[in-house]
Amino acid sequence: MSLETVSENRSFGGTQGVYRHKSQATGTDMTFAVYLPPAAEDGLVPVLWYLSGLTCTHENAMTKAGAQQWAAESGIGLIFPDTSPRGEGVPDDDAYDLGQGAGFYVDATQDPWKKNFQMWHYVTHELPELVFDNFQLDREAQGITGHSMGGHGALTIAMTFPDRYRSVSAFAPIANPSQSDWGRKQLTAYLGGDESAWAAHDSTLLMREKGYKGEILIDQGTDDQFLELLKPEALAQAMVARRQPGMFRMQPGYDHSYFFVQSFMGEHVLWHAERLY
Amino acid sequence: MSLETVSENRSFGGTQGVYRHKSQATGTDMTFAVYLPPAAEDGLVPVLWYLSGLTCTHENAMTKAGAQQWAAESGIGLIFPDTSPRGEGVPDDDAYDLGQGAGFYVDATQDPWKKNFQMWHYVTHELPELVFDNFQLDREAQGITGHSMGGHGALTIAMTFPDRYRSVSAFAPIANPSQSDWGRKQLTAYLGGDESAWAAHDSTLLMREKGYKGEILIDQGTDDQFLELLKPEALAQAMVARRQPGMFRMQPGYDHSYFFVQSFMGEHVLWHAERLY
Numbered sequence: 359m360s361l362e363t364v365s366e367n368r369s370f371g372g373t374q375g376v377y378r379h380k381s382q383a384t385g386t387d388m389t390f391a392v393y394l395p396p397a398a399e400d401g402l403v404p405v406l407w408y409l410s411g412l413t414c415t416h417e418n419a420m421t422k423a424g425a426q427q428w429a430a431e432s433g434i435g436l437i438f439p440d441t442s443p444r445g446e447g448v449p450d451d452d453a454y455d456l457g458q459g460a461g462f463y464v465d466a467t468q469d470p471w472k473k474n475f476q477m478w479h480y481v482t483h484e485l486p487e488l489v490f491d492n493f494q495l496d497r498e499a500q501g502i503t504g505h506s507m508g509g510h511g512a513l514t515i516a517m518t519f520p521d522r523y524r525s526v527s528a529f530a531p532i533a534n535p536s537q538s539d540w541g542r543k544q545l546t547a548y549l550g551g552d553e554s555a556w557a558a559h560d561s562t563l564l565m566r567e568k569g570y571k572g573e574i575l576i577d578q579g580t581d582d583q584f585l586e587l588l589k590p591e592a593l594a595q596a597m598v599a600r601r602q603p604g605m606f607r608m609q610p611g612y613d614h615s616y617f618f619v620q621s622f623m624g625e626h627v628l629w630h631a632e633r634l635y
Numbered sequence: 636m637s638l639e640t641v642s643e644n645r646s647f648g649g650t651q652g653v654y655r656h657k658s659q660a661t662g663t664d665m666t667f668a669v670y671l672p673p674a675a676e677d678g679l680v681p682v683l684w685y686l687s688g689l690t691c692t693h694e695n696a697m698t699k700a701g702a703q704q705w706a707a708e709s710g711i712g713l714i715f716p717d718t719s720p721r722g723e724g725v726p727d728d729d730a731y732d733l734g735q736g737a738g739f740y741v742d743a744t745q746d747p748w749k750k751n752f753q754m755w756h757y758v759t760h761e762l763p764e765l766v767f768d769n770f771q772l773d774r775e776a777q778g779i780t781g782h783s784m785g786g787h788g789a790l791t792i793a794m795t796f797p798d799r800y801r802s803v804s805a806f807a808p809i810a811n812p813s814q815s816d817w818g819r820k821q822l823t824a825y826l827g828g829d830e831s832a833w834a835a836h837d838s839t840l841l842m843r844e845k846g847y848k849g850e851i852l853i854d855q856g857t858d859d860q861f862l863e864l865l866k867p868e869a870l871a872q873a874m875v876a877r878r879q880p881g882m883f884r885m886q887p888g889y890d891h892s893y894f895f896v897q898s899f900m901g902e903h904v905l906w907h908a909e910r911l912y
Binding site for chain 1: 644645646647648651698699701703704856858888889890892893894895897898901
């Protein structure tokens with residue numbers, strides 16, 4: 359697979375790159391970002407996947423989450439995928455929370471979405487092949503995190519592939535989408551009305567069913583303007599009921615913005631680094 | 636003067652706010668951002684002014700420079716002014732480097748700019764009065780920094796008011812605008828063709844004439860795509876010729892982007908904190 363370099367910038371002694379490739383999964387060009395820390399000059403480094411939220415591209419977290427500083431310090435690579443296929447000919451919806459920018463990290467089975475919206479396969483199979491073939495990143499040392507819709511993606515992916523993702527965390531994840539307006543609409547559109555197909559994409563249901571073999575770190579702001587849609591209490595209850603190792607932290611005064619993500623990014627990167635090195 | 640709160644977000648235990656007010660200096664509404672660290676809950680804190688570059692608003696550095704983390708840690712407030720007046724009825728130019736977004740931190744004396752483009756007075760007099768009246772910031776402990784056009788502003792302002800700004804630094808400043816296409820056009824437009832009026836707004840000329848009473852910290856990327864316009868060598872030469880205390884650091888591989896600014900922001904904030912506390 360060929361890879362086009364969109365940009366590369368020096369950042370904290372490493373390189374923040376943006377790349378484009380033709381995706382077979384989505385049938386479109388896809389753009390993603392990779393941060394390589396200075397340690398990548400000497401060999402493979404562990405890698406942390408960061409999945410973004412609704413309306414985001416690869417760029418939001420790359421410019422606003424402040425992760426590079428910590429990745430440089432702890433010798434961790436970062437990957438920032440896009441949140442959906444894009445472009446002319448790709449289906450979309452007028453709502454910000456469906457279609458382009460809102461792939462929800464599932465493989466759509468329904469028209470008109472199924473032709474392009476294969477974000478689960480893209481993030482868990484196609485993009486990993488590409489990045490491990492092209493960058494100094496260690497496929498044996500992967501962690502995953504994300505914000506909001508991306509926190510949903512990180513948790514569901516890690517619980518599905520626990521042997522592949524050795525660490526997982528999330529910032530204000532959409533925690534129980536099958537019971538939320540951030541979920542029911544999208545899962546119906548992408549996967550159809552049979553709710554049994556949704557269970558693989560609901561962190562709370564996955565937590566009840568099987569949990570995660572390692573520790574989980576979740577941060578959630580108490581002043582998040584989307585608490586009713588995120589439903590953190592459902593996941594927190596499932597974690598405690600299961601005795602899931604890890605931490606669910608309510609952070610006083612924080613909202614849903616990148617100011618929140620940035621404030622705790624250092625702790626998340628270090629959390630992953632401890633488990634990946 | 637009345638102050639409208641546009642937004643407030645929790646950030647690293649402090650508050651990142653955005654505010655709007657009617658400016659007498661510019662005759663327009665002006666928007667600016669203030670970060671208050673946790674220490675501001677207990678009393679006045681020192682403050683670092685951050686002046687932004689061409690095309691920026693108050694928002695770019697607030698979201699991308701990564702300064703809040705360090706400001707929180709060292710107990711420093713941050714102020715991010717806009718780079719020009721804006722809005723309908725305010726003169727503008729098709730070029731990105733003249734008019735709105737490109738105030739150059741001067742008080743225009745020429746038509747059509749002089750009615751609104753009074754950014755020197757705004758940043759050094761009107762906005763300070765407003766922020767020191769309204770926030771827990773210590774007017775006796777001010778430092779100033781900036782990027783590109785904002786580095787130009789920071790250096791010229793600090794050398795003009797050395798008793799007011801106890802510390803100064805800059806990221807890739809426009810260092811010799813009277814000899815650059817980033818400068819000659821704008822100084823002609825705003826101040827007229829008599830170059831003697833420009834001298835107060837050229838860091839290299841001010842350095843030759845009087846320097847700065849404290850130490851100066853300047854970072855400049857070696858791979859900056861605008862080196863020909865920034866003219867760092869002119870300022871570096873003037874600093875050494877004058878035996879100006881401080882550091883002019885060429886940072887290998889860095890360009891002009893916020894990835895560069897972010898990479899050294901921690902050192903700059905700590906540099907100011909050492910001199911303000």
